[in-house]
Amino acid sequence: MATANNVEDCIVKLLENEPPVYANAVKTLLRIFNNIQQNQSVEKFRKLRLSSKVVSENILPANGAMECLFACGFVEDDDSEHLVLPMSSNLSTLKSICHQIQLRSSGDSHKQSSLLQSPPSTTGPPTAANNSTASTSTSASTSASAASTSAAASTPAASSSSLAASTSTAASTPAAASTPAAASTSAAASTSAASSSSPAASTSTANITSKSSAPANAAAKWPKWKFPVLTPNIALSEVQFYHKLKVSFDHVLLYEDIQLQAKALQYIPKDYLSQTADRKYKQVKSTTKFDYADFYLIELMDWFRDDFFRWVNKPDCDLCKGKTQHAGMGKPSSEDLRYGAGRVEIYKCSQCPHITRFPRYNDPGKLLETRRGRCGEWANCFTLLCRASGYEARYVLDWTDHVWTEVFSTSQQRWLHCDPGEKALDKPLRYEAGWGKKLTYVVAFSKDDINDVTWRYSAHHQDLILRRTSCRESWLIKVLKQLRDERQKGMSSELLRIHQLRLIKEGAEFIFEKTKTVSAGEMMSRQTGSLEWRQARGEMGQSAKVTPHHTFTPSSTDLAQGHMKVTYCASTNTYILSGSQVKTHDWETGVYESENMMRNVEVDWNMVYLARTKGSTSASVTWLFDLSSSGKTIKELIISVSSATFHTGSIRWSVEAEDGKQMDIKPNMTHKLTNFSGSKSVKLCAHLAAGAGADAWQHTQLFRQSRDDTSSTLLVDVIFN
Numbered sequence: 001m002a003t004a005n006n007v008e009d010c011i012v013k014l015l016e017n018e019p020p021v022y023a024n025a026v027k028t029l030l031r032i033f034n035n036i037q038q039n040q041s042v043e044k045f046r047k048l049r050l051s052s053k054v055v056s057e058n059i060l061p062a063n064g065a066m067e068c069l070f071a072c073g074f075v076e077d078d079d080s081e082h083l084v085l086p087m088s089s090n091l092s093t094l095k096s097i098c099h100q101i102q103l104r105s106s107g108d109s110h111k112q113s114s115l116l117q118s119p120p121s122t123t124g125p126p127t128a129a130n131n132s133t134a135s136t137s138t139s140a141s142t143s144a145s146a147a148s149t150s151a152a153a154s155t156p157a158a159s160s161s162s163l164a165a166s167t168s169t170a171a172s173t174p175a176a177a178s179t180p181a182a183a184s185t186s187a188a189a190s191t192s193a194a195s196s197s198s199p200a201a202s203t204s205t206a207n208i209t210s211k212s213s214a215p216a217n218a219a220a221k222w223p224k225w226k227f228p229v230l231t232p233n234i235a236l237s238e239v240q241f242y243h244k245l246k247v248s249f250d251h252v253l254l255y256e257d258i259q260l261q262a263k264a265l266q267y268i269p270k271d272y273l274s275q276t277a278d279r280k281y282k283q284v285k286s287t288t289k290f291d292y293a294d295f296y297l298i299e300l301m302d303w304f305r306d307d308f309f310r311w312v313n314k315p316d317c318d319l320c321k322g323k324t325q326h327a328g329m330g331k332p333s334s335e336d337l338r339y340g341a342g343r344v345e346i347y348k349c350s351q352c353p354h355i356t357r358f359p360r361y362n363d364p365g366k367l368l369e370t371r372r373g374r375c376g377e378w379a380n381c382f383t384l385l386c387r388a389s390g391y392e393a394r395y396v397l398d399w400t401d402h403v404w405t406e407v408f409s410t411s412q413q414r415w416l417h418c419d420p421g422e423k424a425l426d427k428p429l430r431y432e433a434g435w436g437k438k439l440t441y442v443v444a445f446s447k448d449d450i451n452d453v454t455w456r457y458s459a460h461h462q463d464l465i466l467r468r469t470s471c472r473e474s475w476l477i478k479v480l481k482q483l484r485d486e487r488q489k490g491m492s493s494e495l496l497r498i499h500q501l502r503l504i505k506e507g508a509e510f511i512f513e514k515t516k517t518v519s520a521g522e523m524m525s526r527q528t529g530s531l532e533w534r535q536a537r538g539e540m541g542q543s544a545k546v547t548p549h550h551t552f553t554p555s556s557t558d559l560a561q562g563h564m565k566v567t568y569c570a571s572t573n574t575y576i577l578s579g580s581q582v583k584t585h586d587w588e589t590g591v592y593e594s595e596n597m598m599r600n601v602e603v604d605w606n607m608v609y610l611a612r613t614k615g616s617t618s619a620s621v622t623w624l625f626d627l628s629s630s631g632k633t634i635k636e637l638i639i640s641v642s643s644a645t646f647h648t649g650s651i652r653w654s655v656e657a658e659d660g661k662q663m664d665i666k667p668n669m670t671h672k673l674t675n676f677s678g679s680k681s682v683k684l685c686a687h688l689a690a691g692a693g694a695d696a697w698q699h700t701q702l703f704r705q706s707r708d709d710t711s712s713t714l715l716v717d718v719i720f721n
Ligand SMILES: [Zn+2]
Pocket: 317, 318, 319, 320, 321, 322, 349, 350, 351, 352, 353, 354
């Protein structure tokens, strides 16, 4: 029988027809379907002659219409001249398609207004451009529904039992709001019903069918906009949505336990982190917009990732440390359940008969002890550590199956995206631009607030809204407000004012979609987990290539002094330009091109270096020094670079000029090169390759130095003619 996805696909196809074609097809389909439903035992209504006028003129020309019939269970008759619906067919898909079509035909004007209530950025006038996004909506809506089934995995408390509970609640809950027109009053009803599971009221179903009186108006009402096609059973999906919100909103209260926070603090090497943060902050204090608290957060995040928490794809064998293979799900023990592990993954050892269990703990206190997991465990434990360290922190749940943290920066007066597994701070477009994610809903939860923050994580709001098919936008706004109001009840008026201001500011931030540019750091594909795992999730993104295209050009001081000197220090991650004493932070800001490169910190060895991204087999990085705009040419180059290789790793350093001159150079010594005299620009290039085993990425390192060493690891001095 047809699946929900199938039905959605058919409807989406139907919607892509020209309005008159759509109207004819829909009118005919509804007549066929109504006849069948009203005369269920009459065979003639279940038989359609393919050559009839009705079929050949109304059904066949419409893309998706035949598919609708097949989805309902129609099959070709033996004579090949008719389509028949066997008497034994279940009519549920037919009803569902009817419902969808009717929803579309009567509800368009409402949907438009509900869309307009959602983030202000979507209020732009409908344009022809919307049509171009129509083709994406097919795959988008299927991926969204696929996501909604798998996303449960990342919800902290979502165990299989709670999911079952949500479905059964749904079944007995009045489907309050499935008719679009009922939206204004029904949201409150549906939420209270969901939370209190009030006795079933079956009025809603009647409501749905009686509401659909005017399919004939479809053509006249055909909108210029393309709208998301809501899931066939919107009432059920809204109840599940509500349940998911409630679970995470309750979960974040765990972080407020004073004893748990004290326990968490015991694990953090506060002195070390604060000394490092203080040192780094002082170095750039005059030029940075961030404050000490932001710097400490970076240290906390780095420590959490490098030293404290471990990523687990497949756990090693408990007994012999051998590699394992996933072998299904196990039964949670009472101990597992006590720490919120409703799901227990089972792994078979490849070397011994031992079975290794991997309970997916949800209790943040337990995670302080186990210190391992995937993004769910990472975000859960890290959000606790942020709260324990005194930051205002949010647990952020992405409906397409990821979780991270947001921390409120007092210096910036805004929420910072913070994903320790990715070592990504304030790189909100990383998922969409870097991983190639098709986001739908991203919601942030804290002890005093809940907000739909999806818009921060996307630069393509118009495409995104088409994928939001799990609930009505007006419903979501109301539900979030209701949950927020409930949580903020009893808050002092002063605090309330602060939260309201933040909410308004955040809303304003979301408007500026069009001005968003993707930074180099955001183009990175997923960093955590094995390559295999990343590929399995399809998050490698379109390209791992980073092209910041920075060019070093001489300043007026450089010109006056006759040379341009650039140094880079890996431990402080800072470039210093001699002429102007300008410092810029982050290695990526100074490179012309780079591919598969990252900066790695080893807390246990106290070392830092640039290396290949994990899982990559080769990498390259280039710096460009260009005198052409100044009219000068190169007289002499002084170059010193440091690098280290291990095992079979290899690094090739070279200098190339725009006029074709080229030479390889050795690391860890100073070169005075006069053979580039007369050239206008040079590139310094490093190619990293080879190495052995799973850690091959680590076997080629640039600029390796102690974290306490602040000497430069790269020096390029360009002396002018
Ligand atoms: Zn073993």
